[in-house]
Amino acid sequence: MTVMSARNPRTGELDYEFVVSSRADIAAEAARLRAAQPAWEALGPEDRAQVLLRFADAVEAAAPQLAEALAIDTGRHAIAAIEVDGLARSLRRWAERGPALIAGLDREAKPSASPGFEIRADYTAFPLFGAIAPWNFPIVLSHIDAVPALMAGCAALVKPSEVTPRFVEPMLEVLAQVPELPLAYVMGGADVGQALIEEVDYICFTGSTATGKKVAEAAARQLIPANLELGGKDPMIVTANADPEWAARIALRSSIVATGQACQSIERIFVAREIAEPFLAALADAAKAVAITFPDPRKGHIGPFIFPSQGQKVQEQIDDALARGARVLSGGRVENLDGGVYLRPTVMADVSSDMAVMQEETFGPVLPVTVFDDLEQAVVQANNTDYGLSAAVLAGSTAEAAKIGMQLEAGAISLQDGALTSMVSDATNHSRKASGLGPSRMGDEGLLRFLRRRAIIIQTGEALPIDAYREGQNS
Numbered sequence: 194m195t196v197m198s199a200r201n202p203r204t205g206e207l208d209y210e211f212v213v214s215s216r217a218d219i220a221a222e223a224a225r226l227r228a229a230q231p232a233w234e235a236l237g238p239e240d241r242a243q244v245l246l247r248f249a250d251a252v253e254a255a256a257p258q259l260a261e262a263l264a265i266d267t268g269r270h271a272i273a274a275i276e277v278d279g280l281a282r283s284l285r286r287w288a289e290r291g292p293a294l295i296a297g298l299d300r301e302a303k304p305s306a307s308p309g310f311e312i313r314a315d316y317t318a319f320p321l322f323g324a325i326a327p328w329n330f331p332i333v334l335s336h337i338d339a340v341p342a343l344m345a346g347c348a349a350l351v352k353p354s355e356v357t358p359r360f361v362e363p364m365l366e367v368l369a370q371v372p373e374l375p376l377a378y379v380m381g382g383a384d385v386g387q388a389l390i391e392e393v394d395y396i397c398f399t400g401s402t403a404t405g406k407k408v409a410e411a412a413a414r415q416l417i418p419a420n421l422e423l424g425g426k427d428p429m430i431v432t433a434n435a436d437p438e439w440a441a442r443i444a445l446r447s448s449i450v451a452t453g454q455a456c457q458s459i460e461r462i463f464v465a466r467e468i469a470e471p472f473l474a475a476l477a478d479a480a481k482a483v484a485i486t487f488p489d490p491r492k493g494h495i496g497p498f499i500f501p502s503q504g505q506k507v508q509e510q511i512d513d514a515l516a517r518g519a520r521v522l523s524g525g526r527v528e529n530l531d532g533g534v535y536l537r538p539t540v541m542a543d544v545s546s547d548m549a550v551m552q553e554e555t556f557g558p559v560l561p562v563t564v565f566d567d568l569e570q571a572v573v574q575a576n577n578t579d580y581g582l583s584a585a586v587l588a589g590s591t592a593e594a595a596k597i598g599m600q601l602e603a604g605a606i607s608l609q610d611g612a613l614t615s616m617v618s619d620a621t622n623h624s625r626k627a628s629g630l631g632p633s634r635m636g637d638e639g640l641l642r643f644l645r646r647r648a649i650i651i652q653t654g655e656a657l658p659i660d661a662y663r664e665g666q667n668s
């Protein structure tokens with residue numbers, strides 16, 4: 194039996210142990226779920242929705258225990274409660290939307306464009322769905338794809354991050370109240386992720402681009418679809434017509450929520466020279482007013498880094514920028530406080546595109562600001578990244594913002610606000626470049642991707658004789 198430890202991000206202590214799933218455990222869970230899946234799919238969408246609603250009730254009833262476990266792993270209380278609530282809301286939303294969506298699928302027989310045939314479609318779920326999740330939003334990202342997969346009729350096997358495993362213990366008690374739901378967890382790191390891919394028929398991965406490529410390779414070896422939701426380096430363009438104080442408030446929130454450990458965080462800001470001075474002043478003032486949640490974990494805005502080496506990586510980016518001529522207007526130093534690793538919002542000016550902080554994903558509360566004279570150049574710079582997750586534009590009007598937003602290479606564009614992708618669930622989007630691959634997890638596509646279409650082709654005339662293929666008959 195292999196045991197792994199998890200670190201408490203507030204104390205730095207390894208104060209939680211869990212058993213790593215063995216190959217045999219993973220195979221056995223997969224076999225159990227596969228055996229249960231046909232009956233689950235045969236239940237039909239309405240009855241599956243009822244089960245999801247009962248799961249939502251049970252999640253809500255256990256919200257204090259789930260949120261407490263999550264708060265220890267992530268070092269944040271308010272967001273832990275929001276995550277648990279988010280899972281319940283996602284279950285209710287798919288339970289409501291799923292049956293109508295599945296019932297509305299086109300199953301009508303119709304004449305084919307090829308004369309003499311009639312065609313219709315039939316839909317069946319991929320039997321066993323798998324998910325591999327990161328540590329930044331452990332509950333939400335472990336279930337964001339699993340819930341629509343379950344609604345579609347799949348069974349679901351989920352691997353949470355080994356960095357944030359604590360919610361699984363109370364979640365198993367919740368699941369015990371809904372025994373007909375074919376959902377299970379496997380625990381561990383990269384090896385368990387790889388073993389999971391070998392067991393499932395469809396894999397959804399959320400995490401870094403480097404790991405995403407390894408997941409895609411493993412999925413290719415199994416010939417199964419892989420949906421990848423990966424990293425980002427999201428830009429925000431602020432035009433001369435934007436109100437500088439309003440823009441500064443939005444830029445700050447869009448960049449530092451969850452200590453910047455969100456994939457769709459704003460990580461590069463481009464501001465027009467005309468308003469750069471008041472914008473930077475307002476941004477630095479607002480940044481200095483943000484409190485870290487230390488020493489009282491229930492007071493303040495931003496908590497410690499969940500993953501300790503993250504703090505070191507962010508400090509290296511800041512130091513690299515300083516060495517190349519950037520200026521720090523607020524924050525700037527990672528602090529180790531009683532074993533927790535914190536960074537106050539760090540606004541940086543005089544940055545340039547060769548700096549690591551402008552190229553690599555930061556995943557911290559850092560706001561590098563570039564002043565531009567030419568809007569076209571700003572768009573070129575905003576697109577000058579390997580990533581294409583999302584982007585934002587703040588302008589004098591929605592029309593002005595939209596015109597600029599249409600030129601940005603990203604899967605989702607927020608206009609007159611930032612980082613809106615996490616706030617809406619029905620905006621279908623396809624990440625670009627190194628930020629992801631595959632159908633959208635948002636919108637109806639989030640469920641429809643788990644249904645395979647089977648073509649039913651009906652001969653309505655005479656079946657072709659073999660003589661139709663006789664060589665030489667037309668010569």
Ligand code: NAD
Pocket residue numbers: 325326327328329334352353354355381382383384385386387399400401402403404405407408422423424425455456554556582628629
């Ligand atoms: P990570 O890639 O290190 O790990 C993610 C998961 O993959 C973990 O469960 C890990 O155990 C597993 N894993 C690691 N190596 C593996 C392998 N070889 N095969 C199979 N599984 C393996 O990511 P992380 O550090 O946990 O999360 C942060 C990253 O996630 C950031 O890059 C962030 O941008 C990204 N992210 C993206 C989205 C999105 O929707 N696009 C959302 C949240 C986070």
